[in-house]
Amino acid sequence: MDLIFFGMQGAGKGTVGRFVAERFNLKIFETGAALRTLAQEDSPLGHKVKEIIEAGHLVPNEVVMEIVEDFLNKLEPGAQVLFDGIPRKIEQAESLNALLDKNNRTYKAVLIKITEDTALARLTTRKICSKCKKVFAAAYKANTCDEPNCQAPLTTRTDDNPESIKTRIEAFKTETLPAIALYKGNIIEIDGEPSIEQVANLAIKALEPLFETNL
16 A cells, blocks of 8 residues: 655655654655655666756656656565655646556555644744755754764755745645545545644554554
């Protein structure tokens, strides 16, 4: 069972996704990380991705699907995936679903729900690692990353201001919500308002029935 994680900016889906992936032994597909990895590869797809990145262009949807398929093809037999940050739009959701169906993969969507006020409060107070880009909530008091192989200084994103955040939330509502609607009847909703640890526990509890035969 693959999982497709959704959440408004500030919902903590990346952090919750890491907890879930560790609990159920899932491989995480995150577009940015996959792009960076492929750009270092001496392969036709790697060269294509590198050219797009170096030219400063957005990666077309068809290339993103090539990247997803390449990721799936490299998995060990039986490996299951958590998709983080994809799909962002309805076109991408349709393409991803078609690709997963073609590869005979079962999947379920997960939506971490928060209010716009919560998103604004979290995003204006969060910190981000200057090196590995891991996100830390306001409750994290240290000034350096807690990853053992990183420990770089934390910083704030220049676009984590109320105006930019509201623009990103509007994009989520107009572009991503229609994509989420495609999963009606095949989606699990999680309350994202409590602390990140509580949300992770809620998600794990809700998802356990899907993976109980593998636990």
